[in-house]
Amino acid sequence: MIPLLLSAIIFLPLFGGLIVLAFSRYPDRCRWISLGITGADLFLVANLLVQFIQNPGAITVDLLWIETFGIRYALALDGISLLLILLTAFLTLLCVLVSWRSITKRVAAFHFFLLLSQTGVIGLFLATDLFLFYLFWELQVIPLFFLIGIWGHSDRVHAAIKFFIFSITGSLLMLIALIGVVMIHKSQTGEVSFSIYALNTTLLTAKTEGWLYAAFLLAFAIKIPLFPVHTWLPDAHTEAPTAGSVILAGLLLKTGMYGLFRIGFPLFPGAAHNSASVLLILGFIGLFYGAWIALAQQDMKRLVAYSSISHMGLMVIGLALWNRYTLSGSILQMINHGLVTSALFILVGMIDERIGSRQMEKAGGLWRKMPLLSGFFLLFAMASVGLPGLNNFVGEILILAGAFKTRPWVGALGFVGIVFTLVYTLRLIQEVLFGEPKTDDPYPDLSLRETAILGAIAIVVIFIGLHPDPLLNLLEGPVGELLGGTKNLLTLQGY
């Protein structure tokens, strides 16, 4: 039953997307069908969650797909995947709601691509066969290329192409490295397999391992994005429609992180171990550099995009430290960042719809005109700076305090980062909400639909902030396995 459920969760959106295409002449029906499909998918995931809690333990699916190459349709569900697909289903549902009024051209195609990207992301979070993983990895890029390129803002085509070229460069290198690993594995065991469990027993010389890891790392680093391959992100975010930004920030960036700790580290434990410092340094550069540049922005969306780079930097630091606290913190932070940054993008989108600009100088004094929107804005901005009681704090304190167990200096420097975050966030709040209103136009405050979107995120944000234990419990087992797995492999290789 449950194995079937996994496949249903992955392919329901794709199936729904095809149905939506059939109704391309009736935009309203497209919206309702998409809402139904994403709602149903969220329901299925919730159902899965309940079953998983009652019956913990990894759930796997393993069917032969392409026999000649040993490619299998292999999925596995553990706590990490479960949380991430829950986030995916939740955010896609919100995306449909967010786009209800703002998308008016080619509505059916828009929803098709939206649902297609959901299939890609969920599949990616579940796949354990590397070929399948690669397939979903590419699958999520294509819909987003169109989402940005067709429904984006003025400079959308350029941003879409930039996004696509960056992504594809990374993935092709990954594909080469992937085939390399498979070939080496074949020469050692005589068996062709793409399964992560088979491949991570491959014995590699340090040099080969280094090169293969570098190729994988580049692909993941572009997606995360790490300095210095981050420049596609601000452009893509700035030009993308709100739903595109949400998918991008909430889900796509997470796939890079996910790949890094699920595939990069277990597959190449030695290289990952040796280059942890590189990752740490890149994470720190991202943390400070992103925050610093965010301060210089005028465009609100670009500011939030750079803040994403900064936050992802902290998560990479937590990952590079690779201990129980920081890893739990980083993974929890993936969820938190997905929620909070999406909320901020949605808010900026709503402001844009009202005042017709994303420039901060055009905004100002919004508190007076839209108290409800401003209240949400303040809440999510505070969550973003890690105010205790809201979700980001839990992840941040786990990463930072946990860092002391491995490298105290990292923790100390990381705490400095929280000041940098505060600087640009307070500037954003001040320029947008405070001061005298710039125009006399009356702006409508949030509609019921918009309140529901933001309210739903706010409830989750506060819930995770006050009671993150259920999530951390889900993470505990898989995190232990990840740590234990690499530790065994490292001992095997004599580290």
Next chain:
Amino acid sequence: MAVYGQVILLGMMLFVIGGACVLIRRNLIMILIGVEIMLNAAGIVFIAASLRWGALDGQAFVIFIMAVAAAEVAVGLALIVYCQGRSGSINADTYNTLKG
């Protein structure tokens, strides 16, 4: 057996002549004729080989080639007539829209 080598030589010469015709001429019809000559050169080589090895396969191939050549001429001439009607020229250099 000397005949075999001479026939192959003839086939090669015909093939080169046909190729030169294809490469040098700009007229589409002449190019088509060049192609026909090349096809027939191939046919001659097939027959020679058939003779040499005493197998009938080669002759069967020639019949196929003739059929294909006939079909090709029919389609090719139809296209040329269409091109003439459309842009008033059967010079191959007129059709350079694929230029990068």
Next chain:
Amino acid sequence: MKPILLLLMLFPLLGGLFSALFGRRVSRWTVERVACAGVILSFIMALIAFDSSGGKHQIITFFTWFQVADFSVLMDVRFDPLAAFMALTVTFVSSLIHIYSVGYMKHDEGYVRYFCYLNLFVFSMLVITLADNLVFLFLGWEGVGFCSYGLIGFWYKDMKNASAGRKAFLLTRIGDVAFGIAIGLFFLIFNSLSITYINGHADILTPGTMTLFGLLLLWAAAGKSAQLPLSVWLPDAMAGPTPVSALIHAATMVTAGVYLLMRLFPVFSGSATAMAFIAVAGTLTAFYGACAALMQGDIKRVLAYSTISQLGYMFLAVGAGNITAGMFHLVTHAFFKALLFLAAGCVIHALHEEQNIFRMGKKLRLALPGVYWPFLAGAAALSALPPTAGFFSKDEILISTFLHAGIFYKFLWFIAILTAALTALYTFRLFFIVFTGESLYYEEESEKSVEKPPPNMIATLWPLGVLAIFAGLLNLPAGWGGGGWLSEYFLNIPGAAHHGEIPHSVENGMAIASAVIGIFGIICAWFLYGPKGLLRRPDLPGAWGGLFDLLREAFYLDWLYRRYIAWPFEKMADILWNRVDREGIDRGLYSFANTFMLFSQILREWTSGRLSGYLFMLFMGLTVILCLLAINFSIL
């Protein structure tokens, strides 16, 4: 006990949530009453808890916040005498200020936001007061910072107010960095985040580690308590409504830093270096604040610098190893400084938002006797005149400093007592200029009337006035016939131990010295700033202008921050964005892409679009392949 403590913290939280969620749907009357009720009920709970605890330690866990392996964060409280006393003070002062606020904010549209922030502030402050787990304490610590941010920038339409809030939030967060690092180190060393556990096992720390912890906590506390060098936010914080200044920026939040040091006293008390640093920071700040307060022309800024200065005394008490004295001064200061701010609020209200002291004068004394007398009581307590509360608490700090081993502390004592004279001087400068003599601008404003503040504003001044004078009874020294109740009560608190018997000669001598110095300061103030005072003017004459500017601008510290930190930071952001990110990295990646374009430009020439060209290439290719094959066959 558990439900009482839970309610003690929950009442203000519920009040705040009520305002946040339903405040806009119900009447103003309801919002005000709910907000006040939340805090007053909390005060009652604090009384009950104080009464039933009987001075014992209790650690009560409400629930687990989160946990990863041994990193366990509990929502728990450590209810000991220190916390009980602090909780009482906080809820009492908060209750009065809530009642006062109802009058003060009568005509303001943003009352929902105001009471929401104020209630949440009280909740956060109680978390700091009671929490046992350091991360839980951090929740309150950041919570008060956020509420303070919202309240300083309460009148957000003026960007200056919003900027002041932002500055306060940022500077306190610079302090929080050290707090965070301390939390991480505690976790590393003790594998626990509980204050009780850490204090109990502090003896495993080496002196070096203790010094490190001392400095980290000092830095954290300096941010919150506006000590040097992080003090610059507090004067600007006066942009908020006056009751906020009274509650947050005088009586409670700014004392959180000192309180943290008291709470974690055993962690650094073994290190003489750390203690000396704390004492020096406190003394310097006390002196600095008093000097700056001397030249301010804005009634609230005088009080703000005075708060900085008085907080310095509390740090000195901690540095001298006497927590009881520090806590005693914290409480008396909460009473008399809140009183002074609230009275100042009445004055400002009466003069239609006028804060310039040189526009005040004896007309206020005549029109507002209900404000004049409490203000005088507060001023006397601030100047440490016997027998007011301020006299006893400050005296105890001076005695501890004097008796502390080492010539160094004698020097600190000397500065502290010098500061006491300055304190009396600036306090009564303020008092004389505000309540006596004529306004400097009386010609232009004769027709402006003095508006009487609502009675509930005035009424709250009186209890505070009484406490400002009589709170000294809490810890009356033996020489004055008192039993030192507070010292008894704090007997088991780490760090509250006595220096043994205090010699009577020192005690009496110190009392006389303080009294004389205080009175001397007042006399000076009368001659300099009284109705016919020599210096009763907004600036200093002639050659003294430089000194005036120096003090008025508080030694240009603010300017230094802007010039050497804020400005380069912003400039750097701009450089990173325009020069590095856009023109460096992004353009670099583009030129990398352009090299591929270059190749494609070359290849492009081959696609001539000429049929014969393509065919030629086809033949050439065919020829090459055939040649290769032929060579291959010949090898075979």
